[in-house]
Structure formats: C-alpha cells, structure tokens
Amino acid sequence: xxxxxxxxxxxxxxxxxxxxxxxxxxxxxxxxxxxxxxxxxxxxxxxxxxxxxxxxxxxxxxxxxxxxxxxxxxxxxxxxxxxxxxxxxxxxxxxxxxxxxxxxxxxxxxxxxxxxxxxxxxxxxxxxxxxxxxxxxxxxxxxxxxxxxxxxxxxxxxxxxxxxxxxxxxxxxxxxxxxxxxxxxxxxxxxxxxxxxxxxxxxxxxxxxxxxxxxxxxxxxxxxxxxxxxxxxxxxxxxx
Ligand SMILES: [Zn+2]
Numbered sequence: 001x002x003x004x005x006x007x008x009x010x011x012x013x014x015x016x017x018x019x020x021x022x023x024x025x026x027x028x029x030x031x032x033x034x035x036x037x038x039x040x041x042x043x044x045x046x047x048x049x050x051x052x053x054x055x056x057x058x059x060x061x062x063x064x065x066x067x068x069x070x071x072x073x074x075x076x077x078x079x080x081x082x083x084x085x086x087x088x089x090x091x092x093x094x095x096x097x098x099x100x101x102x103x104x105x106x107x108x109x110x111x112x113x114x115x116x117x118x119x120x121x122x123x124x125x126x127x128x129x130x131x132x133x134x135x136x137x138x139x140x141x142x143x144x145x146x147x148x149x150x151x152x153x154x155x156x157x158x159x160x161x162x163x164x165x166x167x168x169x170x171x172x173x174x175x176x177x178x179x180x181x182x183x184x185x186x187x188x189x190x191x192x193x194x195x196x197x198x199x200x201x202x203x204x205x206x207x208x209x210x211x212x213x214x215x216x217x218x219x220x221x222x223x224x225x226x227x228x229x230x231x232x233x234x235x236x237x238x239x240x
Contacts, residue, residue, distance in 0.1 A: 001061050001062070002059050002060075002061075002070065003059070003060055003061060003062040003067075004057065004058070004059055004060075005026040005027065005028045005029060005032075005057070005058050005060065005062075006026065006027045006028070006055075006056075006057055006058075006075070007024040007025065007026040007027070007032070007055075007056060007058055008024060008025045008026075008053075008054075008055055008095075008098075008112075008115055008116060008119065009022050009023075009024050009050055009051065009052055009053065009054045009055075009056060010023050010024060010025060010052065010053070010095030010096075010098060010099055011023040011052055011095060011096075011099065012036075012039075012050065012051065012052045014040055015035065017040075018037075018038050018039070018040040018041045018044075019035060019036065019037050019038065019039065019040065020035075020036040020039040020040060020050060021033060021034070021035060021036075021066075022034040022035075022036055022050055022069070023099055024058075025098050025099070025102055025111070025112060025115055026107075026112075027107065027109075027112050028107055029062065029105050029106075029107060030102050030103050030104060030105055030106040030107050030108055030111075031099060031102040031103060031104045031105075031106075032062075032067055032104065032105065033065055033066050033067070033104075034058070034060060034066070034067045034068070034069050035066050035067070035068050035069065036050050036069040036072075037068075037069070045071075046069065046071060046072050048074065048077070049072035049073055049074045050069070050072050051077075051082075052092075052095070053078050053081055053082065053088070053091045053092070053095065053119065054074060054076070054077055054078065055074070055075040055076040055077075055078070055116065055119070056072045056073060056074050056075055057072065057073045057075060058070075058071070058072045058073075059071045059072075064104070064105055065104070076119075076120070078091070078119055078120075078122070078123065080122075080123045081119065081122050081123065084127075085240065086127045086128075086237075086240060087122050087123075087127045089127075089233065089236055089237040089240055090122060090127040090128065090130060090131040090237065091119055091122055091127075092233035092236070092237075093131055093135075093220075093231065093233040093234055093237055094115060094118055094119060094130075094131070094134050095115075095233070096231050096232065096233040096234070097134070097135065097138055097223065097231070098111065098115045100227065100229055100231075101138060101141070101142065101227075110141065111141070114134065114137050114138075114199060115134075117199050118130055118133070118134040118199065121199065121202055124202075125202050125203075125206055126206060126210075126211055128211040128212060128213060128215070128216050129202065129205060129206055129211035130202070131211075131216045131219075131237075132194045132211055132215055132216050132219050133194055133197055133199060133201075133202065133205065135216070135219035135220060135222075135223055136194050136195055136197070136219055137198070137199070138223065139219070139222055139223060139226075142226065144167070144222065144226050145195060146162075146167060146168040146169075146191075146195055146222055147167055147168030147169060148168055148169055148191065148192040148195045148196070149169075150169065150171075151169060151170050151171035151174050152166045152167050152168040152169060152170060153166060153170055153171075153174040153177075153178065154171060154173070154174055156171035156173070156174075158171055158172070159171050159188065160172045160175060160182055161175040161180040161181055161182040161183065162180060162181055162183060162188070162191065162218060163175070163178045163179060163180035163181075164179070164218075164221045164222055164225050165178065165179050165225065166178050166179075166180070167222075169188070169192075186209060187214070187215065189208070189209075190208055190209050190211065190215055191215060191218060193205060193208055194211075194215075194219075213237070213238060213240075216237075217238065220234050
C-alpha cells in the first residue's frame, strides 16, 4: 500500500543497525511511529527529509503500532531552527509536548496547526516567546488555563504571586496560605498577556518585553503539574 501523509517529524531514535524510528505528528493520523529503514546509512536518499524537526510529505504503509516509510520529501527543513541551539531546544520542547498530548492514529487539526505554526514562528520571533505561547495554548486546549483576572482563591484584583497548585494569580494575603512564588509587576504583566494571547498576537507580544526562561518555566510548571510526565527537552533547555 502507498499511503500519503503530511507530518512534522518531532523525534528520531536509532533502531537496529542503520534504521530510524520516527515519532511524528501527522495531519491525517495524529501521532504515529514510523520505521525508516537505512536512514542512518551515509547514502540514504531519505536521510535529510526525516531529520527531527522537519516538515515532510511521506509515502508509507500505515500500520498500527509501526508504519513503514517508503519515501519522504521535505516541505520545510526549518534550517534557522537547526542552526541555533536555543531555537532547537525550544523546538524540541514543543515536539515533546506535542507527542505527549496527541493521540496515536487520531487526527487533531488544531494541535497540528499550532505545532506547525509555532515551529515556523521560531524562525521569526524570540524562541522563548514562542515557547511561552505554545505551552499556554496547550494549557488552554487541556482546559487548565491559568486564572489571571484576579486572585484564584478570593477574587481580589490586587495580585502579587503565582500559585501553580492553585492554578493562577494569588493576592498577598492568600499567598501566605498556598504554595506560591512572588514576581515583579512586569513579569506578571507578560504572564497575563501571554495567557490571553493567540499565535496571531506574536508580533504584539514581542514588543511587550523580554520573554525569559523564568517565564517559560512558569508555563512548563503548570503543564508538568497537570501531566506529571517528565520533559527531557525542558531539562536540556533550562541548562543552556
Ligand atoms: Zn486572595
């Protein structure tokens, strides 16, 4: 059979001598595992088109749990991502999260779209900003958007800290009673703007201030608090 898919290759593990096991998010089938034979050999014609963080068309035999690749053609190699370590680390975080929240052989148009657009955005915008908005959109999709319109405990509009376990901003009084961390006004403002934003607001967000690893870590902590699955790519990124 010659099935055709459009996919984002998010992870590649070596398998046996020279084969690759690809973890992809496809437009047509959601998350898939694909065996790419011989791609680690020097003369493989498919090698470039099945590198991690690549957008490709593929011809394959679709099978569950492992599909078999025949050929792949690059749509976007995302070269500027691969040439910069921070870009690549954020792209790996996006890929890790996409693989965790996707379902095998079940298409999810929205997840595919925001993952593809976020990888494309890494070429044009500060990587930590793109990381923040991607994780924020995932939280929204999972129904765990942080509460940023007032204290999540008592509704007081004067907030001073963020509580991961309570799910958003807390006021000075409530901060004493729940696990929370205090941030300055600028940090809190960027956090609130990002929670409210969609991908089309990236250029407006980029003008609001500097998106730091600390801000991204708040978004990642909300995600980890809910899923409790380790994110290897995040451990790598925070050590950069
Ligand atoms: Zn309160």
